[in-house]
Amino acid sequence: MKVALIAALVAIAAPVFAHEGHAAMHGQTTAESPLTEGVVKKVEQAAGKVTLSHGPLPNGMPAMTMAFRVKDPAWIGRMKENDRIRFAAEQVDGAMTLVRFEPTR
Ligand SMILES: [Cu+2]
Numbered sequence: 001m002k003v004a005l006i007a008a009l010v011a012i013a014a015p016v017f018a019h020e021g022h023a024a025m026h027g028q029t030t031a032e033s034p035l036t037e038g039v040v041k042k043v044e045q046a047a048g049k050v051t052l053s054h055g056p057l058p059n060g061m062p063a064m065t066m067a068f069r070v071k072d073p074a075w076i077g078r079m080k081e082n083d084r085i086r087f088a089a090e091q092v093d094g095a096m097t098l099v100r101f102e103p104t105r
Helices: 002-020 022-026 073-078
Strands: 036-044 049-054 064-070 084-092 095-103
Touching: 036 064, 049 084, 064 073, 064 084, 073 095
Parallel strands: 064 095
Antiparallel strands: 036 049, 036 084, 049 064, 084 095
């Protein structure tokens, strides 16, 4: 009975960890973090979009300037032009979307 319960919990938890990734479990940026650096070029609060000049992404995208959607609308209020940020982006419903965001100093 106990073993079955543990197996069920692992089955539920595993996809969450796979999706959120290693760095998200630590919750902090480290030298080995997959976060990418970017500079905010344009903030479109109403559209929920931000344009970033970003370095190469882990998914193979080269450095470029492009618009991203933002997973948490509250993040947009914390970004302004020329801010340096660290972020992780994923395809969500066909659009590149910031799924993690940290301001940098
Ligand atoms: Cu890009």
